[in-house]
Amino acid sequence: MRYFQLWLESTRLSGFMNQARFGWPICACLHFLGLSLLLGTVGLFDLRLLGVAKGLSPAAMHRFVRWGVLGFAINLITGTMFIVGKPDRYIYNPAFELKLVFLLVLGINVLVFYSIVHSKVAVLRPGDSAPLGAKIVAATSFLLWIGVICAGRMVAFFIP
Numbered sequence: 001m002r003y004f005q006l007w008l009e010s011t012r013l014s015g016f017m018n019q020a021r022f023g024w025p026i027c028a029c030l031h032f033l034g035l036s037l038l039l040g041t042v043g044l045f046d047l048r049l050l051g052v053a054k055g056l057s058p059a060a061m062h063r064f065v066r067w068g069v070l071g072f073a074i075n076l077i078t079g080t081m082f083i084v085g086k087p088d089r090y091i092y093n094p095a096f097e098l099k100l101v102f103l104l105v106l107g108i109n110v111l112v113f114y115s116i117v118h119s120k121v122a123v124l125r126p127g128d129s130a131p132l133g134a135k136i137v138a139a140t141s142f143l144l145w146i147g148v149i150c151a152g153r154m155v156a157f158f159i160p
Helices: 004-007 013-019 023-049 058-062 065-085 094-121 134-156
Strands: none
Touching: 013 023, 013 065, 023 058, 023 065, 023 134, 058 094, 094 134
């Protein structure tokens, strides 16, 4: 792992992140905006499946999920920039490892949603309750995103 850290530290991107005056703050702002897009769409969709705002159509709400995907892409890019900028802060950090585990389980959860649950949710009308499987996937998603946020925030406090 040490060789990986040294290689990351030798990259131009690492140099940029550590030398550009506004590199880190701009990435932090973009990371927050990406997270807002992600949770503002996926989080609300999860809440709808859990029974909040049942007057809204899940199919109509699902159209906004693409904005959540954009938010995730922004976070993936800026998160990678953080890791490359200060690899020692991340690759040895238990909070970061926990965040990665949450993200991995979220990825599995997305696969379960689109392979098993989505077809049942797509036909729901306003006022309809989501099936139990959709509620389980939505609750899992919502709780894991909270975990990602908390673990990501804890990275700053568990500096190796």
